Amino acid sequence: MRRKFKLSLLLLGLTLVLFGPACEASSLGLTVHVVPLDSDGGNTVRAHFTAIAPSPCPSLSGLCSAEEDCLVHTTSLPFNGTKPSPGWCVHRWQKTVPSNYKATINLGSNTEMYVSMNAGPKVRANSGRLNQPAYVGLPPPLRVRANCPHHFDLSVKDLDGDRVTCRFARPDDEECHSCTRHSFIELNEEKCMLTFTGNAPVGQYFIYLMAEDHIPAPKISHIQDNKPLSSVPVHLSLTVEESAYSCTDEALATGDTPKEDTTLFVLPYQEVQFNTDFTSQRESVLEVAVVGPPELYRVGFKSIGPLAAMTMAWIRSENKLPRLLPICFAAETKSLQSEPRCVWLYQREMRTLPDGTVLTCEKTAMTLVMPVASLRDINLEELQLNSPTCPVTHNSTHLTATISLTGCGTKAVHSGLELVYTNTLQSVRPYTMVSRKPSLVLPLACRIPGVQAKGPQYKLGMPTERDTFGEVRMWLELHMPGEGPLAEFTRIPRFRALRMAQGRVRREAESPSESNSTSTSTYDSEAIGSRITKLDLYVMSDCSIARAEMMVINCTESETEDFAVSYPIMEQGCSSSESTLEVVTTQTNSKVYRLDLSSVKTKGSRMYVQCTVNLCITTLPSQKCPSLCTSSVESRMLVNSLLTSSSTIRSGPVSLVVTTPAPTTTAVITTTMTATFTPAPATATTAANTSNSHAPEQASSMAAGVILTTIGVFLQVILLY
Template sequence: MFWIWTEMRFAVGMGRPTLVYFCSSTKETCTLLYGGGAAAGQYTVEVMVEDFPSSVILSEPTPFSTISLQLSITVENEAGCPAVPEFRGVSPAGGSLVHVLPFQEIHVNITVYSGVQEVTEIAVIGPPGLFVSPVTTTPKSQTSTTLSWVRGSDPSADLLSVCFVANTKSLQSEIRCMWLQQTQMDPLPPGTELKCNERKLQMSLLLPISFLEDLHLSVLQLNDPTCPVFINSTHVTTTFSLTGCGTKTVHLGSELLYTNTLRSVSSNSTITRDASLVLPLACRISSQLAAGPNFRIVVPSEVETFGAVSFWLEFHIPGEGPMATDTRQAQLRSSRSVRTLRELNRSGQLDMLDMHVFSNCSLARAELMVGRCVESETSDFLHTRPLLSQGCASGNSTLEVLTSMSTVRIYRLYLNSLELKGDTMYVECEVHLCVTTKQSQSCADPCTKSSQRSLVDSILTRTYKVRSGPVSIVKQDTQTSTVKPTQTILPPISQTTATLLYCNPCERVLLATAVTLLTVLMLS
């Protein structure tokens, strides 16, 4: 027989440890009991275990052996131990048993209440494939989680355990365990067929009735009792959709399971000796084949959507050309002040030229999008300077003129700001067309920075590069700029003209003198 007693000690200063006896033990269960009262701190518990003879003759027998066990206990609150977390609600009781059919999915809800400390985790241990949902906490100091498990076709054991416990910062609930009983199924009779049609998403059953003795066949039904089950003199047959008739879809590893159950359902609740049938049905489809119905999304080609598109560039003095109405009193997308423009105009230092980007697309709601534009003093574009970046003005040398036509873009070039050295320049732009799939939307404007970005579905052409011919930047009566097409069919070069009507006061005086002299000679 064994005798046990305990001593709880704590050190006071640097002196000898003082013995404090406030922890008792029970001889029957060898349980340590702490009733509170100790100051907060860390204590060392010493348990003495002695072995005595079973029949004691002497009043003070000598133990055969004495063993000392020591452990450390931390007292956090002098008032005593707070209430530990408790399982409540639908939490399964300890030792509960759940019967699981083949391919059946079970769900177990666990709810814990802790009024003192917040539950930090619900630790769970169970069979392979057990899924534990994230822990959720309600304002009423309740913490919940859900366990899910799907039984496979080859049970490793008839009885499986699932154990769980709730932990706080310094407290722990009781440990509960439940059992999963994997129900053993009788072998199916010869001639039973279960077919899975992956293309039609159907399951078909052919079941001989020779082994269904003493069973009322009229009470057989699937998960959905409205789905038909046919019975003849030899077989029970049924065909149902994998997406209907109460069929459930679950994941088992890399497979997708479609499960249903053929069972006999009694119309009354009385206990009878009639035979019953529970037959799980399952189709196992590999994840590569379980993508569901196949959909083919066909995007129309560029020509089918926009037609045979072409692009070209034209350069005009502001207020002239085919878009004169928009450029004469232009509305600019700019933050440049009007005062600065007036000062430049009065001093005669501002030379402006409007670059028109055109497309022949006649599709309604099509939008011309201009990307990167550069200018160069040579036709080979060996050295370039940016005019536009993603359709947005680059610096103060280029501003966009807002127009009412979605297939035309106009950009005002301030030539003095470009610091051009020669008399001509060449321009190259990257362009494409865009149309949205919804009439209520418009193509995204890369120059508009919005904090709330919305997803816009649109169809785009491929990106084209279009180059201009030599564009004269000197002051003269007229000017013609040519366009060299790149990757697309462009209008004839003769159609791309620009008329410059700007001349300074000196040139006007000389022109008037020449006209007067010619008139005098004709009169002579």
């Protein structure tokens, strides 16, 4: 019997190995952008690798040898993410290799990749130039949920305007090793669209593709032999997770988020910037995962309730990167991922300046002198700088312009250790004018070494949380209706529904037990030992800034102090059921909620309450902080707001039955909102000295709050110019 049992365990283990999810040490994603080199007719190429490795992030010390034309791209702002666990990071490097290339690449000791590509050389008949292989944007590691079908459109581009298709890599052609085809992954080759059918066990899987470019052919043509011009590898990872949510509950891109495949054209030393906004009704966004070019700024990430926003910017300096640069991103929550989206940066090719052109950089201005003969067929009257108020003059031989570094539309950007002042001389025509004549776009730049770059343009900072809000304490209190520091609003309350039927609001507001309440609670007459039916939850702060607004994100209740099992009271700023109503007050820095205890999950004699909260101040007095529980909420409202870190505060034990009167002193645990958020020691405070420590008579030990965790700091130093 024992032998049979061991044999069955062995067979079970073999079954899991053969049919379970892939588990080999592979990258979580890989693309190769190939640039053929004219110097040897395209027989060698400069291959730009982008790879996603699982955490811990491996070292690349052995990736390039001394005799190779190889460069590892470093960045001061690493690309990494926490989902899927245990996290990941992005590495970029370039290497000159043969156009037909096969190799096994090791990133550290735990990530191995086999790379195969066929990049020519091919000379195009229509232009006489070397063919440029297709570009594919690499998304963050893909996440799906079991039993939830999902489509993924890969973002592809081609500099030659060719048609791009995608297919599975073929092990028989040595395009991949151990590349199992998964029955639950389907591929539309013409659209480069992956489909997850949903029929897969929880686990992590790897997908190996080849992207190919084809000479475009008319739809009516029936060309049978339209062979690809090149094939480049695309590796993806897919993590299948369990989830209790609907298949349509993932975060959605909203607001100013660029559309999929948007192309932004970038001149030398130009800064491009765009915003990403997301709405996630089920879970708050933990991070915006990004895979992009070196030195891509990601700043101002904010996530409050269902809203999230982040700004990305890139400054084109002198670089050895390919002309097309994808930025692919997705919003990540605990169990969900938004649809990945890619934006493309196109580094415009610039011709060399004509002989005789001189740009002189001085302390306060730059001076441009150009020979008119080099501007053949250009209408000189149409030429302007960024600001048309600065004149551009010309005579029969030369064009001249004196360009102020602090005017004329000149912009200052930070490129590496240099401060660069930029302007553009370009042809400007009326919108109603259509012309076939050539136009001029000439970027101008003066570079100042970092040791000389001083002043307010070099570094821009945001105020710290302490500077904005001061020393702030936040805590929870629970009181009987009509009692507590805001009793004037709770005796005869006006309610604000949080996703509830209006009929329920009227019944609550018109209830005799509510409207007839006086300063002495009507529940005082209830028998000792009977269960309390209603309580008021006070979410309090002592912030003295008049425009500060309290934002309550989530609240939960539990029978135990460790919240091992908890139930929602509020989620994403909205009531989880009709048992919670907001009491309207004139206080903006605190909130009050009426809890109907008959519908709480806790059935014992006491409970604990925990809330996640923020304070918000708008940048302009005329603006409003986001109201999370409305249909018109927009992520862009976060950009116009200064926020504290999200903080979790807890109550002490809350009695749910009528007891003897509470003692005249109550322990109050407080925390000041400092940079480290270290809880202050507990102190005993008498009710006579501070009203916010008073507990209701029927429910003792209800005034206690301590900031437990810091979810994210939203006020941060920004290095954008």
